[in-house]
Amino acid sequence: MAFGGGNDGGNGKKKKVAIMGASALILVAMVVAVAVGVHKGGSDDDDHSSSGSISTSSKAVKQICAPTDYRETCETSLSSVNSTDPKELIKAGFQVAVQHLRVAIENSTTLKELAKDPRANQALSNCEELMDYAIDDIQDSFNRLGAFDISKLEEYVEDLKVWLGGAVTYEQTCLDGFENTTGDAGDRMKAILKTAQELTSNGLAMVTEIYNVLNSNLNLPNAPSTPNPPHRRLLNEEETPSWVNDGKRKLLAASPADLKPDVVVAKDGSGKYKTVNEALKDIPKYGNNTFVIYIKAGVYEETVIIDKTMTHVMMIGDGPTKSVITGSKNYVDGTLTFKTATVTIIGGNFTAKDMGFENSAGPEKHQAVALRVQSDLSLFYNCRMDGYQDTLYTHAHRQFYRDCTITGTIDFIFGDAGAVFQNCQMIVRKPLDNQNCIVTAQGRSDRRTPSAIILQNCTISGDPLYMPVKDVNKAYLGRPWKEFSRTIIMQSQIDDIIQPDGWLPWAGTFAINSCFYTEFNNRGAGADMSKRVKWKGIKTITPQHAVDFTPGRFLGGDRWIKATGIPYVSGMINV
Known part of the structure; x- marks a missing residue:
């Protein structure tokens, strides 16, 4: 027509x-x-x-x-x-x-x-x-x-x-x-x-x-x-969240002392609740106003699910190594990967700042997720996700990570979300003796799904305990979990822990022709592309194409990230 x-x-x-x-x-x-x-x-x-x-x-x-x-x-x-x-x-x-x-x-x-x-x-x-x-x-x-x-x-x-x-x-x-x-x-x-x-x-x-x-x-x-439907509602430029003092517009710039949270969680009893799960019952269903949970310093051993009715929730801690939610569910002990997550975020418009999420099961327990996210329009700022295999499950929808640290061994950032990581650190940990390490495993099964794992101005490095074994337990940028797996690494520091061939097959020749993997304007000893694998799915992109994978363009970030006031670069970064 x-x-x-x-x-x-x-x-x-x-x-x-x-x-x-x-x-x-x-x-x-x-x-x-x-x-x-x-x-x-x-x-x-x-x-x-x-x-x-x-x-x-x-x-x-x-x-x-x-x-x-x-x-x-x-x-x-x-x-x-x-x-x-x-x-x-x-x-x-x-x-x-x-x-x-x-x-x-x-x-x-x-x-x-x-x-x-x-x-x-x-x-x-x-x-x-x-x-x-x-x-x-x-x-x-x-x-x-x-x-x-x-x-x-x-x-x-x-x-x-x-x-x-x-x-x-x-x-x-x-x-x-x-x-x-x-x-x-x-x-x-x-x-x-x-x-x-x-x-x-x-x-x-x-x-x-x-x-x-x-x-x-x-x-x-x-x-x-x-505007979106009620439980997909965005934060408009004119709106000021009710919990920000003195009409401050910058959602995540406030220190704990400046907060007026809706509920405080503290292990020492100084808050309304001692556990995160107790605080969840205070969250209104499908709320359109930001609901702030302040989690004071402490290690909280619990499994937390922000379900689909809990929208516009903000979780703020005292620091990514101070306020930590930890668990140890894992595949070896009988739980499927989908349900191993210590923290699961489902409700839309979730935000986290200064929080740690951990799965402490260890490498011998194989798949063990620290954080699973399917919240559309979700933000993570100055957070830490620690685990080994399958640490961070970027499951679905639009997600933005800024100044975060993710540690792990095998496929430790995986999933089918549209996920952009800006100024983040990916740290490879020491695996089991017979294991290699893979930073990403993107899971796009339909070529039209608007999903990818995008690393922009990030640093890929090794934990000190990994460095002595890096030439034995080799590390790779990613492998194609699904047929149309898409991963873009650009403007990033890649240390010498990454093997010269860069990318690892999933099994045989599966998806090596249909995936979309590209590296653009990276730096560091591991960024040398002269010996990269020669798959059909390894792409060379122009500067104009690279802009398509920046958060402003790929996530429509100017409409929902910019208004929060977190550090955010819409397009390419001057590095």
């Missing part, structure tokens, strides 16, 4: 009509089951053909589904809809998508009763939770319809891509849980999820494609900020 011609040579009215027509199509792409069709070579007149073999509504469905990766699934999902109205198609597609995910939840419960493998049983429980998150993301996308404004198209579509990408991630995480399990539960769940995964992928693909077409054909300007 053409969108109003190749340039502005017509008139403003034609362009307005083109935008309005495109807007209607975009509405269709909001939901998982519906894909917006950019029908190349066709025309609007085709929709009104008098052909008796195919009804008008069927033609509309075919046109909508034409560009999808799973066209038959798309057409089948809408086959009973007798309408060309985009809103009706939205409703139908939304209902089908949610229905398939709810069927997956119901079947996971049934399969649990049959699964004899304890790990498979755990995986099924996790699938129930993950499908619930996927439904939430789809519904958030659907709810965005009410606030639609064509002038804010860019931000609108980026939100949709992030949330639909989140649904893709959760579906994949469900299936990942069945690795190394016995019985047929994993295969059965894969079959149950097949249609839901295809619908999600189609929706994400078309949201991406329609925006690309509109952007190139209509030369749409960058969009300003627009």
Whole structure:
């Protein structure tokens, strides 16, 4: 379908009509089951053909589904809809998508009763939770319809891509849980999820494609900020958080002495509570105002979950090595990776400052997460994440880390979020005798998901205990966990602990051609790229392309990071 011609040579009215027509199509792409069709070579007149073999509504469905990766699934999902109205198609597609995910939840419960493998049983429980998150993301996308404004198209579509990408991630995480399990539960769940995964992928693909077409054909300007649905609400420039003294606008510049927190946690009894978990009961559900938990110096041995109802929570400590939440859940002792996290952050718009998160299980316990984050628009400033294998799980959505330290051994920063690390330290620790070390393992399973691990002006170095064994237990920048794994390391200091070949395969040739790995303007003995692996997936980018991976561009950071006042550079850094 053409969108109003190749340039502005017509008139403003034609362009307005083109935008309005495109807007209607975009509405269709909001939901998982519906894909917006950019029908190349066709025309609007085709929709009104008098052909008796195919009804008008069927033609509309075919046109909508034409560009999808799973066209038959798309057409089948809408086959009973007798309408060309985009809103009706939205409703139908939304209902089908949610229905398939709810069927997956119901079947996971049934399969649990049959699964004899304890790990498979755990995986099924996790699938129930993950499908619930996927439904939430789809519904958030659907709810965005009410606030639609064509002038804010860019931000609108980026939100949709992030949330639909989140649904893709959760579906994949469900299936990942069945690795190394016995019985047929994993295969059965894969079959149950097949249609839901295809619908999600189609929706994400078309949201991406329609925006690309509109952007190139209509030369749409960058969009300003627009409010999100209630539990996705951003902090606007004009707002001042209620807890900041004297109307200070800089959220994270205040010292503990200046704070007026909502609740204080202190092991010595000087606060309202002695544990972090006790403080969570004070958090209002789906709050839009920043709720501040001040955690005084101390080591808090507990498992903490900021659940999806706990939005706009801020956790502030006395320092990343002073206020520490620690735990030791791990894979070897029977817990799947997804649930090993000492601290799990789910509710949107989470912020942490001067906090430490630790998993103390040790290298012999293998996967043991210190911090798992799926909170959209989450910030971590001057925090520390300590562990060994799988320390920091950047699970989903948009995340920004500034002046943080992450330590570990194998894949110690992993996940499928859009995660930017600016001015952070990655410290490789001493692993077991037979282990190598890998800094990143990015998990993008769909090439259109707007996710990546991005290190900007960071330092990759070795712990003193690791240095004597660095030539035996070799360290690498990353390896491709999923087919479209994407990692960008730029403007960073890479010490000589990183092997000359730089990147490590996951298994054989898996994903070495489809991944996207690049290094740009790095420094240090480990930054020499002359002996790097020669995979097709190793890319060389231009300075203009590198800007696309800065937090202002990649995360839309000027709309939500800048307002907090934390140290933040939107674009490239002068180093």
